[in-house]
Amino acid sequence: MKTKWWQKSVIYQIYPRSFQDSNGDGVGDLQGIISRLDYLQELGIGAIWLSPVYKSPMDDNGYDISDYCDIAPEFGTVADMEEMIAEAKKRDIRIVMDLVVNHSSDEHAWFVEARKSKDNPYRDYYIWRDEPNNLISGFTGNWPGSAWTKDESSGQYYLHLFSKKQPDLNWDNPKVHKEVHDLMNFWLDKGVGGFRMDVIDMIGKVIDDELITNGPKLHDYLQEMNAATFGEKARPGFEALTVGETWSATPEIAELYSSPERNELSMVFQFEHIVAMWKEGQKYKGNQLNVPKLKEVFAKWQQLEKGWNSLFWNNHDLPRVVSAFGNDNKYRVQSAKALAILLHLLKGTPYIYEGEELGMTNFPFTDMSQFNDIEARTAAEDLRKAGVAEAEIVPMIRQVSRDNARTPMQWDSSDNAGFTTGKPWLAVNPNYKEINAAVNLQENDSVFHTYQKLIQLRKENDWVVLGDFELLNSAPNVFAYLRKFENKQYLITVNLSDDEQEFKSDFEFGKLLIHNYETENFAETSGSTFKMQPWEAFAVELL
Ligand code: GLC
Ligand code: CA
Numbered sequence: 001m002k003t004k005w006w007q008k009s010v011i012y013q014i015y016p017r018s019f020q021d022s023n024g025d026g027v028g029d030l031q032g033i034i035s036r037l038d039y040l041q042e043l044g045i046g047a048i049w050l051s052p053v054y055k056s057p058m059d060d061n062g063y064d065i066s067d068y069c070d071i072a073p074e075f076g077t078v079a080d081m082e083e084m085i086a087e088a089k090k091r092d093i094r095i096v097m098d099l100v101v102n103h104s105s106d107e108h109a110w111f112v113e114a115r116k117s118k119d120n121p122y123r124d125y126y127i128w129r130d131e132p133n134n135l136i137s138g139f140t141g142n143w144p145g146s147a148w149t150k151d152e153s154s155g156q157y158y159l160h161l162f163s164k165k166q167p168d169l170n171w172d173n174p175k176v177h178k179e180v181h182d183l184m185n186f187w188l189d190k191g192v193g194g195f196r197m198d199v200i201d202m203i204g205k206v207i208d209d210e211l212i213t214n215g216p217k218l219h220d221y222l223q224e225m226n227a228a229t230f231g232e233k234a235r236p237g238f239e240a241l242t243v244g245e246t247w248s249a250t251p252e253i254a255e256l257y258s259s260p261e262r263n264e265l266s267m268v269f270q271f272e273h274i275v276a277m278w279k280e281g282q283k284y285k286g287n288q289l290n291v292p293k294l295k296e297v298f299a300k301w302q303q304l305e306k307g308w309n310s311l312f313w314n315n316h317d318l319p320r321v322v323s324a325f326g327n328d329n330k331y332r333v334q335s336a337k338a339l340a341i342l343l344h345l346l347k348g349t350p351y352i353y354e355g356e357e358l359g360m361t362n363f364p365f366t367d368m369s370q371f372n373d374i375e376a377r378t379a380a381e382d383l384r385k386a387g388v389a390e391a392e393i394v395p396m397i398r399q400v401s402r403d404n405a406r407t408p409m410q411w412d413s414s415d416n417a418g419f420t421t422g423k424p425w426l427a428v429n430p431n432y433k434e435i436n437a438a439v440n441l442q443e444n445d446s447v448f449h450t451y452q453k454l455i456q457l458r459k460e461n462d463w464v465v466l467g468d469f470e471l472l473n474s475a476p477n478v479f480a481y482l483r484k485f486e487n488k489q490y491l492i493t494v495n496l497s498d499d500e501q502e503f504k505s506d507f508e509f510g511k512l513l514i515h516n517y518e519t520e521n522f523a524e525t526s527g528s529t530f531k532m533q534p535w536e537a538f539a540v541e542l543l
Contacts, residue, residue, distance in 0.1 A: 006194075006241040006266055006349055007308065007465050009046025010455045011096065013353045015316045016053050016075050017061060018408045021420035028408070028419070030076035034087050039437065041091040043357060043448070044455035047241060048088065049196045051316055052098045053081065057107050059165040060139070060374055061406075063098075063198060064105040068183040085191040094193030096241055101180045102202045103166040110179075111167050115151050115158075125179075127159040127170045127207055135210055139163040139378050161202060161212065163374060171203045171221060177228075184229040194230060194241035197265070201246040213248035219256055222264040231263050243310055243349075244268040247275075251304055258307030267308045267349060273297045274318065277325065284379065286399040287324040291477045291496045299481075302347055302469035309348030313339060314356050319404040323362035327498055331535045332359055332435075337450040337516035338537035342479055342494040344454040345539055347469050352451060354409050358440050359447040362404040363429050368394060372426050376401045412438035445518070453514055457539075463490055475501050478532065482542075494537040504529040510541035 020032030030053065040048065052062035055070040062072065071078055085095050104111060113122035132148030139162050148157035149164040159168045169176050184195065200222070204215025222244075227233045230240035242265040244257055249270045257265045276293050279285035301309055313321035322328045326335030336359035344350045365371065368380055376397050383393050403426060410432040411418030417432035429435070440448035458464045467483035467490065474480040477497035483490045490513070495501045509526040512519075515538040522538075 003462075003465060004239050004266070005046060006239070008459055009349065010044070010344070010458065011047045011049055011241070011349060011351045012040060012043070012045040013049045013051065013315055013351055015051045015354060015406055017425060018406050018419070019354055020409065020411070021422065021424075024420060024422040025074065026420050026422040026425045027074045029074065030071070030080040030084050034080075034084050037084075037087055037091055037093065040093060042441075043352075043452055044459070045093060045352070047094040047096050047193055049096045049243075049351065050098060052100055054100075057105055057165065059105070059163055061372075063100050064103070064107075064163070064166045065100055066105040066107040067109070068104075069186050082190060089191065094241065095191075096194045096196055096243075097187055097192050098198060099184065099195040099200075100198040101169060102199045103160065103162060103168045106165045106167050115153065118154055118156070124173050125170055125176055126167050128154075128156045129159070129207070130156055132157045133208070133210060135159065135161070135207070135212070137161050137163070139374050159207065161199075168205075169203075171205070171217075177221065177224065181225060181228040184225070185234075188230060188235070188240075194243075194266070197242065197244045199247075200244035200265075200268075201248045213246075214253060219262070219264060222257070223262065226263045226265075233263075240266070242266045247271045251301055254301075254304060254309075255307040258304075267310045269310050269312065269315075269351075270301065272301070283400055284383070284396050286396070287319065289325040289496060291479060294496075295471060295479055298346065298479075299469070299471040302471075309346070310351060311343050311346050311348040312351040312353070313343060314353035314405060315351070316353065316405050317402050318353075319400055320360055320362045321356060322359050323404070324399075325496075327535065328361040331498060332361065333447055334516055334533075334535035336447045338494050338496065338535040340447070340450055340454060341492065341514060341516060341537040341539060342496070344451075344458065345464060345483065345490075345492045346481075347465075347467065347483070350454075350458075353405060357448050357451040358410060358435055358437055360407075360410060360435055361429065361431060362399065363407050363427070365394060365398040365401065365403070368397075370427060371397065371401060371403050373402045373406070376403055410436040412436050450514070450516060457513060462486075463488065472505075474503060477501055478503055480505075489542040490539060491542055492537075492539045493532070495532040495535055498534045500534065501532045502529055503532050508543040510543045513539040513541060515539075 017028045019028040020036050021028050022031035053071050053075045054065045055067035055072050056062045056065050071081055088095050110122045110125045113120050114126050135147040137145050137147035147161050150157050160166050201213040204218030205212045206215050244265050246268040249268050254268050257268045276297050277287050279288050322336045380393050407426055408419035408424050408428045413433045416424050417428045440446040463483050463485035467485035470482040472480040478495050478501050480493040512522050517536050
């Protein structure tokens with residue numbers, strides 16, 4: 001198979017609300033993004049995954065869409081979007097839109113019509129029952145809350161697997177498929193490079209069996225979508241980047257989505273390495289890096305043969321990686337770089353979430369009033385109802401809240417970190433004077449420059465893209481692996497702890513490719529046992 005552009009590229013996720021404000025209203029926007037494209041070009045990324053910018057009442061910050069062919073006024077206009085696509089293209093950057101079609105907003109015209117009466121032509125775009133079943137919903141404030149809300153005028157219940165302002169679309173209705181294909185083609189015709197597909201594993205659900213993910217028709221729907229919109233059949237030679245959000249995927253399932261001959265998606269986001277770090281398997285217990293487990297999970301996923309992996313630590317739903325898995329205090333810079341080196345030299349397409357390349361950290365939340373996210377607010381309500389003491393709630397939510405990722409991008413040390421001249425919609429992290437893009441760009445050994453170098457390594461070396469992966473035996477907190485390509489071997493070794501670790505190897509080291517510590521006499525570590533500093537990480541060619 002010919003290598004695709006998205007196998008050699010790194011993708012950068014922008015949360016538009018938080019990236020750059022251009023007009024002082026405190027909310028990031030498309031013109032703000034345009035003004036920062038040079039920065040992204042300097043980083044070296046090949047595409048932007050843009051979280052939703054469509055028209056939306058913003059119940060879930062844009063993951064509740066009321067018009068798929070329009071832009072939310074706070075973000076700009078369709079003309080701004082066109083300008084952004086064109087400006088990005090000049091810099092060899094593609095725009096990947098977020099496709100949220102498991103559900104719409106309850107303010108979408110389809111739902112406004114649908115709820116008018118049982119025989120409205122749009123009624124069947126959504127899912128109605130006379131009696132609710134046991135399906136539960138996220139974001140209800142009443143966990144485990146019912147996924148059904150009664151529509152008073154007809155007396156029937158509609159399904160919403162997320163908030164009640166996010167009614168689920170009825171994928172049993174072929175008209176819904178046609179609408180979705182049309183809206184995808186609307187944006188593809190404007191030059192969009194692909195889609196990130198929100199909770200796409202849910203669109204094949206079988207309501208009456210209470211089966212939500214991996215329903216029997218899911219893959220048929222994706223093949224049909226591929227043929228009608230972004231795939232080879234609809235747009236020969238186009239090479240769309242499509243990535244599905246699939247919390248439920250196993251490696252076998254990921255191959256169904258991403259084997260090229262099945263004509264579905266380029267790849268999926270799997271979350272096993274994220275969930276495996278939740279204490280006692282529960283999100284609100286917080287994160288704890290468990291390196292042996294991490295090695296096991298990654299090694300398993302690296303064996304994907306027919307499909308293709310995505311690689312990520314962060315997105316808009318997750319706490320900052322340097323706080324969750326690294327050490328955001330004493331070893332902030334070293335651990336941010338170590339985590340980057342570990343991830344970016346694996347096989348797959350890496351994703352960077354805005355600010356990750358600066359080593360941005362979680363926010364020091366002290367009070368519930370500082371949270372914006374519907375999930376955080378409803379989780380607090382749920383915990384209260386479950387009898388958790390008030391004083392324990394903020395500490396629980398603080399470490400995992402999605403708002404950690406959503407605080408404004410830290411550009412420089414001016415007011416509001418250069419994000420806005422107005423009042424930011426969500427507070428800027430107080431550490432912005434030390435942690436920001438300007439400082440990172442100035443310092444040669446910054447986190448930014450490590451990411452930049454990793455992106456460059458991938459562009460210039462086929463082994464990074466195509467080499468086989470082999471996990472090496474090492475101390476529990478050392479993650480060491482080989483990549484093998486055309487009779488050559490490359491060693492990547494990362495100390496994922498605050499302590500010195502021993503690394504024992506018989507390898508003869510060749511050229512040093514990347515290292516997160518200043519090192520003299522690196523070659524002396526060849527063929528021996530040596531000490532690795534806390535969070536030390538390097539990649540080296542082997543002789
Ligand atoms: C996905 C999104 C998340 C959103 C949810 C509902 O998980 O990543 O932000 O809240 O879907 O659309
Ligand atoms: Ca704005």
